[in-house]
Amino acid sequence: MELMLKLKLFEPRKGKKMLIEETIRQFKECVNNWIKALHELGEKPSRTKVHRYAYKKLREKYPQLHTDVLQEAMDLAIEIYRTWLNNPNKGEKLPKFDSDCIYFEGRCVKFDRYFINLPLAGKRVWLPMHVQARFKRYLQYKHGRVILKKVKNEYYIYVSVNVPEPEPYEPRGWFGVDIGIRHIIVVSDAEGRVNWFLNDAIGWKKNMECRIAGLQRLNDKKVKKGVWRVLKRLSGKVRNKQKYINHVIAKQLVLMAKMWRYGIAIENLKGLRRGKVGKRHRKRLHKWAYRDLINKIVYKAKLHGVPVVFVNPKGTSRTCSRCGEKGRIKDRMFICKKCGLKLDRDLNASRNIALRAPPPP
Numbered sequence: 312m313e314l315m316l317k318l319k320l321f322e323p324r325k326g327k328k329m330l331i332e333e334t335i336r337q338f339k340e341c342v343n344n345w346i347k348a349l350h351e352l353g354e355k356p357s358r359t360k361v362h363r364y365a366y367k368k369l370r371e372k373y374p375q376l377h378t379d380v381l382q383e384a385m386d387l388a389i390e391i392y393r394t395w396l397n398n399p400n401k402g403e404k405l406p407k408f409d410s411d412c413i414y415f416e417g418r419c420v421k422f423d424r425y426f427i428n429l430p431l432a433g434k435r436v437w438l439p440m441h442v443q444a445r446f447k448r449y450l451q452y453k454h455g456r457v458i459l460k461k462v463k464n465e466y467y468i469y470v471s472v473n474v475p476e477p478e479p480y481e482p483r484g485w486f487g488v489d490i491g492i493r494h495i496i497v498v499s500d501a502e503g504r505v506n507w508f509l510n511d512a513i514g515w516k517k518n519m520e521c522r523i524a525g526l527q528r529l530n531d532k533k534v535k536k537g538v539w540r541v542l543k544r545l546s547g548k549v550r551n552k553q554k555y556i557n558h559v560i561a562k563q564l565v566l567m568a569k570m571w572r573y574g575i576a577i578e579n580l581k582g583l584r585r586g587k588v589g590k591r592h593r594k595r596l597h598k599w600a601y602r603d604l605i606n607k608i609v610y611k612a613k614l615h616g617v618p619v620v621f622v623n624p625k626g627t628s629r630t631c632s633r634c635g636e637k638g639r640i641k642d643r644m645f646i647c648k649k650c651g652l653k654l655d656r657d658l659n660a661s662r663n664i665a666l667r668a669p670p671p672p
């Protein structure tokens with residue numbers, strides 16, 4: 312599985328910083344020169360053609376750039392040029408590459424624990440970086456392209472690593488995951504031994520959104536200056552906190568499932584979009600960044616070998632999880648007339664989801 316790691320460089324010393332800055336400048340120029348060469352060649356030039364046409368010239372012009380970096384610059388230029396060619400509203404002016412970054416082909420970069428080795432301006436340079444504990448083990452695997460990027464005077468390394476996936480185990484049972492109303496998710500297994508309510512940040516989000524809506528009204532009326540800045544900050548905060556909470560929830564869920572050797576059954580959200588399921592279901596989805604949460608659960612489960620299935624959620628909230636009869640909902644409780652089951656409605660739904668997963672062998 313491809314994983315993208317983002318690592319921050321420690322503030323480099325003056326000399327090394329100059330090397331980085333110089334390489335960034337040359338890389339930018341070089342990409343733009345490749346774009347120019349592509350344009351000179353005319354309609355839809357191929358990789359080989361443009362290489363033959365301009366490589367030698369650019370090699371001489373930028374003797375300090377590593378061969379692989381020069382190639383990466385070409386690939387990037389081709390990508391930019393093609394997008395521009397396909398844009399029906401393009402003007403006369405050629406596209407200009409203006410990002411503070413350098414692309415490195417994977418094989419010209421080395422990692423050693425907390426250090427990265429890069430070819431910069433004709434030299435090989437070791438640079439120390441912050442490596443979060445959870446990223447440490449990934450760096451031992453084979454890595455692909457590395458990008459050095461400058462953001463607000465700080466340098467970041469983006470590296471894609473190829474992490475081997477363990478074969479998913481045979482689950483002994485399933486955790487049903489229901490998208491709750493007051494809780495982000497409610498987890499239960501078919502027998503009701505697990506009853507988890509994770510967690511109540513939905514209320515927090517609602518609160519923040521009320522504040523944002525209030526500010527939005529202020530902003531529309533233009534009575535106060537600088538409201539938009541607060542707005543921007545708050546919505547960024549909501550987004551980031553959702554992502555972080557999703558990360559925590561997904562981790563808890565996956566590790567718990569692994570400990571029990573259980574699989575994870577989630578309701579299939581794809582159907583919801585097409586309006587196959589009721590309004591109530593669709594409405595719940597706007598309360599939280601669920602797509603992000605489900606993506607996180609799926610990828611963390613893959614990393615740990617936990618099996619995941621998607622089940623059809625139709626009717627899961629109305630059906631009795633003990634006898635399968637239709638029941639009714641009153642005061643957030645599910646009540647079954649036939650067998651007398653009285654249970655929290657979200658718990659009942661999550662048990663139904665667990666029941667719909669394939670039975671263990």
Ligand SMILES: [Zn+2]
Nearest residue numbers: 631634647650
């Ligand atoms: Zn019942």
